[in-house]
Amino acid sequence: MEQSAWYRLQNGSDIRGIALKGVANESVNLTVEQANAIGQAFAHWLSTKLAKPTSQLKVSIGRDSRLSGPDLAQGLATGLMVSGVQVTDFGLASTPAMFMSTIQSATALGHDDVFDGAVMITASHLPFNRNGFKFFTALGGLDKPDIQNLLTLAAQLPDQACKQPVKTLDYMSVYASGLVNKVRQAINHANHYQQPLKGLKIIVDAGNGAGGFFVDKVLQPLGADTQGSQFLEPNGRFPNHVPNPEDSDAMASICAAVRHHQADLGIIFDTDVDRSAAVDATGQAINRNRLIALLAAILLKTHPGATIVTDSVTSDGLTDFIEQQLQGKHHRFKRGYKNVINEAIRLNKEGILTPLAIETSGHAALKDNYFLDDGAYVITLLLIELAKTKMQQKTLGSLIESLKEPHEDQELRFSIKDTDFKTYGEQVLAALTRFVSTQTDWQAVPNNYEGIRVACLGENEQGWFLLRLSLHDPVLALNMESNVAGGVDIILARLMAFMAGFSALELK
Structure with missing residues (x-):
């Protein structure tokens, strides 16, 4: 493949391509062989970045539910291993969990070390035939120049075989237990500490992506009634709706489920769980401006006067809500989740307290969570607030009832x-x-x-x-x-x- 064709795989700070046949006029340009070369390139890049020989590097890989995921994971792992890297496969995973594996060990599972790098195989909410790679170190996701360097190097590397078996690890259980502990500690329920969501009906729509874990590994251990949850089984053809909190059909589906099951809260994730949205007990969506407003209302209680960074398409009503009603600062920046995250990091470095960077698409990153855009972490904040408001005989919706929304x-x-x-x-x-x-x-x-x-x-x-x-x-x-x-x-x-x-x- 020519160098220019490799560069066409770059999608900002990710790699994305067409991995399966089946869509008219869309030719496959992301193959197992290319995954192999990309694995080798990441090994060399990471070795240089960390000044560490490849034989001492440990890299985790995970994937969403896409049909091409297992084959691309094998190709990627082979490319890493022929370079000398120790590879551990998490199987079905979320993008945020992959990053967390570079900073949080899995000691409970007998794995005491953190990983030097991590790769998530996903194409977010794009159609079933697409796939791609997101790369992480403990410093966060790679930037655009890093991806260009990776592709430049990959174009020069041949496909190489390796028969070494890949280790596996259930890291999603480690990641989920961290969310569970956060909810328990924050609510600190006097009567049922272990199950602070007892008595609450909370349903999840995973859109047949990677988010189904949130039901059995997070909500149920916390005591929530999750009956009515839907599309939890991984299915890379996404037969029910696009797994996207911005999609009108997806939101209509979870809103209808909340009303039908009379749930206290509905939750919806995108394919790789780096984005999320919610639905209140009346069946009204909490996404886009409403999600930003709700998170701002929660965070500005403990960070008075702080700055909230958003993308450029947020409403005038949101600015009024943040600045006039919550007495915070609204910094409307550019589209692109990396743009809003990097701007929030810059502001904090300049001494301007900025606890949240968020796009209307649902990408939300918090200062107290490494500025990682993590849909599950965002939902844990809503769960904590849901339990607290219920104890006060209030609702989540009451926190944003004064938000002015456009006609x-x-x-x-x-x-x-x-x-x-x-x-x-x-x-x-x-x-x-x-x-x-x-x-x-x-x-x-x-x-x-x-x-x-x-x-x-x-x-x-x-x-x-x-x-x-x-x-x-x-x-x-x-x-x-x-x-x-x-x-x-x-x-x-x-x-x-x-x-x-x-x-x-x-x-x-």
Whole structure:
């Protein structure tokens, strides 16, 4: 495979490709042989990074429920082992657990050492034929330049065989026990310390991904009634719905299950459990702005005046909730979970207390959890608050009942049919900035970190829009919100009239 084809496997700070046939016009470009080369490349990269010979390195590997996972895991393990690395396979695992294996040992299982590196085989919520790799050290996930270096090296390495058997370890039990202990200690129930969720009905939708462990390894030991949980069995074809807390069908499914089973809380995970969302006892979704608001309400009680970092498409109502009602600071940054995490880390280094970095997609990383985007850890915070509010005769929803939510919202994506799509997109944004300056009822929002965000002040609009270049694709992404009926349509009509002057924009 040519070097350029290897580079096309890069997806930001991950590797992703097509691992299975079965989808029209999508050719396989991520094979067992390539996994072998990637394993060798990671071994060499890690050896250099840690100044440690490969023979002394220990690496853990895990995977989500995708059909191609076992074969890619074998290829990756072989590539690592022919390089001299000691490999341990966790089997079905979550992305956060893989990182935790680099900082938390499995002493209870007779494994006293932490791992030097970890690799998760996943493609998040993408279709069944996709797969990929996420890499970790104790310092966190690899960055974009690291992935490019890995792929450069992998392209030069031949497929090599190794008959050495791979060790296995049930690390998910270790990871889950840490969540259980956190809930027990935080609630500290006077009457049933071991089962502080006793009397609560909590159901999980794992979307046939890797999140089913949360029922039998976390909720049930804590005493919760989990009857009504759904799609817990791993199935790499994802037959019920896309395992994605942003997907409307997925959220509708867990919301309906909560109402049908009269549950106190519903939980939904994405495929590899680095994202999550919830549903309150009324069947209302707690995701996107509502999840951010709830976590802010929880964290700002113990971190008054702290800063919450979010991505760029959060609502004006969320800013008002965080700053006016909770007396915190809302730092709206860029899209991309690595972007918000790195910004939160930067702010903390500058002495600005920032306990949370979170995207509307559900990627949420907390300072007290290594700034790891961990969907299960986020849910443990909600479980703790759920138990406490119940003891106070309150509900989780009461914490965000004053959050102002838009009457309408919409997201659109416009393809750019130009070979130099970045330059063309920037030209569109520059022209829009000039256009907005001529509109008396539109105002560019200051301190914006990507694209152009505009406050729409007209009586029939009362909202905002953000137009930005996609992080990876030849696309201009548009987000709009309005506090009045029909407002989004009016904003969109004005924007479409402006963009009609750009022939390389596909305005369908």
